[in-house]
Amino acid sequence: MKYTFYVFSGSGNTDKVCREIRGKLEKSGAETEYWRFRKGEKYPDAVRTDAVVIGYPVHAFNAPTPVTEFVKEIPEGKGRKAYLVATSGEPLTLNDCAFVKTGKMLEEKGWKLSGTYRYVMPYNIIFRHSEGMAARMWLAARKNIERDVKKIIEGKDGDVTEINGIKRILGNVFRIEHAAMPIIGRNFYATDKCIGCGACEKVCPQANIYLKDGKPVFGKNCVGCMGCAFTCPKDAVRTGVLNCWRVNGKYDFGHKPATDDEVCRYLGKTYLKYFQKAEDMVK
Numbered sequence: 001m002k003y004t005f006y007v008f009s010g011s012g013n014t015d016k017v018c019r020e021i022r023g024k025l026e027k028s029g030a031e032t033e034y035w036r037f038r039k040g041e042k043y044p045d046a047v048r049t050d051a052v053v054i055g056y057p058v059h060a061f062n063a064p065t066p067v068t069e070f071v072k073e074i075p076e077g078k079g080r081k082a083y084l085v086a087t088s089g090e091p092l093t094l095n096d097c098a099f100v101k102t103g104k105m106l107e108e109k110g111w112k113l114s115g116t117y118r119y120v121m122p123y124n125i126i127f128r129h130s131e132g133m134a135a136r137m138w139l140a141a142r143k144n145i146e147r148d149v150k151k152i153i154e155g156k157d158g159d160v161t162e163i164n165g166i167k168r169i170l171g172n173v174f175r176i177e178h179a180a181m182p183i184i185g186r187n188f189y190a191t192d193k194c195i196g197c198g199a200c201e202k203v204c205p206q207a208n209i210y211l212k213d214g215k216p217v218f219g220k221n222c223v224g225c226m227g228c229a230f231t232c233p234k235d236a237v238r239t240g241v242l243n244c245w246r247v248n249g250k251y252d253f254g255h256k257p258a259t260d261d262e263v264c265r266y267l268g269k270t271y272l273k274y275f276q277k278a279e280d281m282v283k
């Protein structure tokens with residue numbers, strides 16, 4: 001069995017989750033191919049594979065625009081399997097709206113939607129989760145991944161999230177943020193702290209940044225993934241009206257996981273329920 005991964009990831013969370021899934025599939029003897037989104041690059045056309053795994057972060061309760069554009073262009077599935085893997089900063093089920101459009105488009109193209117899996121990973125926008133929260137999220141994600149990949153390998157997959165009418169409407173309402181991003185992104189800039197290292201240029205999945213005289217220049221194709229602001233080693237990127245929501249610097253997933261008392265106050269009970277469900281499952 002051969003799986004081809006297509007992964008959009010701004011700050012690396014979705015990439016981390018998909019690489020964990022890929023590792024487990026390979027361990028079971030499956031063959032894999034792995035492609036990370038970069039605007040303008042050509043991917044293999046999914047004809048040579050048995051199943052596709054499409055990974056992406058939830059952006060405003062939806063899939064990022066480059067992902068829906070990619071799915072629009074994907075060749076006919078002819079009954080082959082497709083899995084959608086998303087990461088979100090919150091455990092809210094509203095985030096599952098991010099599977100609606102991509103899932104529907106895949107089915108219309110003859111792919112058999114065989115699993116929609118969402119894992120909670122730390123925020124790369126709004127506020128920075130504590131290192132303990134990030135570590136506990138990663139523990140929960142790994143346990144959930146273990147369960148999900150086992151089902152995929154055994155062919156017992158088919159976990160496809162149902163979305164009711166209200167969630168579907170809300171998902172469509174929030175999608176407006178996507179239209180605003182290219183405009184917001186034009187006001188991104190680097191401060192004098194910039195050392196011209198090029199890390200922002202390298203990480204941008206939209207190829208929207210180039211260095212001119214050692215300083216980044218931001219173009220018109222931003223989708224607000226926050227990869228540049230998150231990755232900059234000098235925290236030099238300023239993100240226009242989203243600047244106060246900027247999150248910078250890698251999370252330490254090897255940190256001591258947050259205890260129940262240390263779970264963040266924002267949506268605390270919902271996070272705790274999500275963690276405990278994952279932790280209880282494998283006891």
Ligand SMILES: Cc1cc2nc3c(=O)[nH]c(=O)nc-3n(C[C@H](O)[C@H](O)[C@H](O)COP(=O)(O)O)c2cc1C
Nearest residue numbers: 009010011012013014057060061088089090123124
């Ligand atoms: C523009 C934008 C919108 C986001 N919207 C949501 C959201 O609606 N719900 C949520 O739970 N997380 C949201 N997040 C957080 C990310 O989904 C989360 O941190 C994700 O793991 C980032 O993955 P990445 O590192 O692969 O880009 C948003 C992040 C960005 C940058």
Ligand code: SF4
Nearest residue numbers: 194195197198200232
């Ligand atoms: S990552 Fe930061 S320091 Fe490096 S070029 Fe970009 S803005 Fe400058």
Ligand code: SF4
Nearest residue numbers: 204222223225226228
């Ligand atoms: S400019 Fe920054 S926020 Fe916009 S798409 Fe590129 S990396 Fe993401």
